[in-house]
Amino acid sequence: MSVEGEAPLIQLKGVEKQFGAFRALKGVDVEVARGEVVVVIGPSGSGKSTLIRCINGLEKHDGGSIIVDGIELHDAAELAEVRREVGMVFQQFNLFPQMTVLRNVTLAPMRVRGANRKAAVDIARRLLDRVGILEQAHKYPEELSGGQQQRVAIARALAMEPKAMLFDEPTSALDPEMINEVLDVMKDLAAQGMTMIVVTHEMGFAREVADRVLFMDGGKVVETGTPEHFFQNPTEDRTKLFLSKILRH
Amino acid sequence: MSQILTPAIVHALLRGAVLSVELSVLTYVLALLFGLIAALMRRSRVVVVRGLARFYIELFRGTPALVQIFFAYFATPQIFTWLNKVVFGPLSGGSVLLPPHLSPFAAAVTALSLGYGAYLAEVIRAGIESIHKGQVEAAASLGLGGNDIMRFVVIPPAVRIMIPPFGNYALALLKDSSLASTISVVELTLATERGIAYNYQPAMMWAAAAVIYLVLSMVASFLFVYFERIADPIHRRRGRRLTRLASADDEGTP
Numbered sequence: 072m073s074v075e076g077e078a079p080l081i082q083l084k085g086v087e088k089q090f091g092a093f094r095a096l097k098g099v100d101v102e103v104a105r106g107e108v109v110v111v112i113g114p115s116g117s118g119k120s121t122l123i124r125c126i127n128g129l130e131k132h133d134g135g136s137i138i139v140d141g142i143e144l145h146d147a148a149e150l151a152e153v154r155r156e157v158g159m160v161f162q163q164f165n166l167f168p169q170m171t172v173l174r175n176v177t178l179a180p181m182r183v184r185g186a187n188r189k190a191a192v193d194i195a196r197r198l199l200d201r202v203g204i205l206e207q208a209h210k211y212p213e214e215l216s217g218g219q220q221q222r223v224a225i226a227r228a229l230a231m232e233p234k235a236m237l238f239d240e241p242t243s244a245l246d247p248e249m250i251n252e253v254l255d256v257m258k259d260l261a262a263q264g265m266t267m268i269v270v271t272h273e274m275g276f277a278r279e280v281a282d283r284v285l286f287m288d289g290g291k292v293v294e295t296g297t298p299e300h301f302f303q304n305p306t307e308d309r310t311k312l313f314l315s316k317i318l319r320h
Numbered sequence: 321m322s323q324i325l326t327p328a329i330v331h332a333l334l335r336g337a338v339l340s341v342e343l344s345v346l347t348y349v350l351a352l353l354f355g356l357i358a359a360l361m362r363r364s365r366v367v368v369v370r371g372l373a374r375f376y377i378e379l380f381r382g383t384p385a386l387v388q389i390f391f392a393y394f395a396t397p398q399i400f401t402w403l404n405k406v407v408f409g410p411l412s413g414g415s416v417l418l419p420p421h422l423s424p425f426a427a428a429v430t431a432l433s434l435g436y437g438a439y440l441a442e443v444i445r446a447g448i449e450s451i452h453k454g455q456v457e458a459a460a461s462l463g464l465g466g467n468d469i470m471r472f473v474v475i476p477p478a479v480r481i482m483i484p485p486f487g488n489y490a491l492a493l494l495k496d497s498s499l500a501s502t503i504s505v506v507e508l509t510l511a512t513e514r515g516i517a518y519n520y521q522p523a524m525m526w527a528a529a530a531v532i533y534l535v536l537s538m539v540a541s542f543l544f545v546y547f548e549r550i551a552d553p554i555h556r557r558r559g560r561r562l563t564r565l566a567s568a569d570d571e572g573t574p
Contacts, residue, residue: 129457154463165458169476169553178472179462211554224458231462 080105080140080235080266081126087134088121088290095121097290098135103235108267110277110298113287114313119270122287123237126268127157140234155183158228162240164220166212166227172199173208176227183231191230198226202256218249222256235266242273274317278302286310324524329515333525336511337532343425343507344497347433348490354437359444373441380438386499388435393427393503428500436493443489447482448474480551487544491537498533508532 079102088096111119124130128150137144176195180186199205202222242250284301286294294307361373400418408417459473501510512529
């Protein structure tokens with residue numbers, strides 16, 4: 072997917088993150104090209120979520136460098152700039168409960184991008200239509216199913232017209248029958264060329280959609296490769312062990 | 321009966337009730353203000369500011385309201401006199417800045433509003449802290465700034481959570497306003513006592529006072545239930561939809 076010679080959209084070099092005595096990230100190097108879909112897998116506590124949370128500064132990294140679209144994350148000013156360019160979808164949806172679906176999606180474009188109400192509503196309606204939830208626009212989040220809420224959360228992030236999207240276990244809190252409706256939206260997004268980093272346990276999604284799979288364990292990237300390489304002949308023992316555990320049934 | 325519950329006594333009780341309400345409402349508004357300031361100070365990054373708020377809250381939550389009222393009324397003349405003589409006098413060239421004492425009403429409002437402010441500060445802090453961290457993170461990840469996050473994402477749902485405890489303290493305050501009777505504010509309790517001195521009917525008079533307090537409490541209670549409803553977006557909208565359906569029905573009927 073990556074175009075030869077073009078600078079990666081997201082570039083992490085030797086990123087370190089410490090929580091008290093616990094080293095969550097131990098010198099992580101990752102590059103993500105424009106339009107690339109990277110799926111991050113690994114056991115819990117391996118640093119997957121911390122990794123993507125560092126990319127938009129929800130966690131402040133303690134060492135190394137993070138560059139997003141040419142902007143290096145240092146202080147508050149750059150943080151605001153990066154957050155406008157990078158959308159994020161959370162495991163728990165985190166929709167704003169006191170706002171309608173429509174207001175959830177229009178808030179940031181109006182407050183951050185300075186869009187007027189009409190423009191923001193137009194964009195929101197287009198995006199809600201795209202994630203198949205336009206008819207629920209005037210409901211409140213708690214009136215929607217988990218899958219619908221997560222699709223609204225995706226639309227909310229897309230409304231800022233981000234250059235990249237981060238997904239932090241987007242289907243882990245969903246009932247099984249709702250997982251596919253969310254994955255379908257994500258597949259559609261990938262097909263349209265969105266740059267994506269997806270932390271997930273959905274191996275089917277990784278196989279089908281990922282350009283590259285990244286296996287993390289103990290705060291390090293242990294192995295990275297195409298889905299074919301990764302699922303058919305992984306080289307690292309830790310990867311094999313992990314895959315044998317999750318692919319057994 | 322008509323001899324006992326004379327118009328003059330009824331009138332006196334009602335005047336007392338009005339003063340109780342005035343005292344309570346004014347005190348509550350000030351308490352909200354003190355509570356908000358203290359809650360914000362407790363969230364300050366400056367350790368001294370946080371410490372001051374903590375000190376205020378612990379001091380006023382940890383001492384009886386009656387002691388606070390007595391302090392405000394009986395201790396302030398001595399303190400004001402000393403301050404005028406030693407501090408403000410020399411500073412302003414002999415003129416006296418502080419009044420010789422607080423009026424009973426002012427002393428009651430001051431003491432009760434500071435006392436209830438300490439409780440409300442904790443309600444406000446708890447309300448703000450009850451908002452899930454994920455809400456703030458989602459807003460931040462969308463690029464919203466700190467002020468916008470507070471204004472749109474944290475405060476509206478936090479206020480909704482604060483309403484029931486706000487209601488509790490409003491009712492408690494309405495009843496604690498009777499403590500002002502001890503420093504000669506002629507609110508409902510003192511008005512009742514004085515009425516009894518005329519008609520010697522303690523049973524009937526205290527029952528009447530209790531009923532008036534109860535009615536006032538119920539009004540306050542309903543008011544807070546109403547606040548809860550309008551702060552709940554889904555109930556509010558259902559209410560609107562029902563009204564709309566009803567009016568559509570009216571229009572549809574030939």
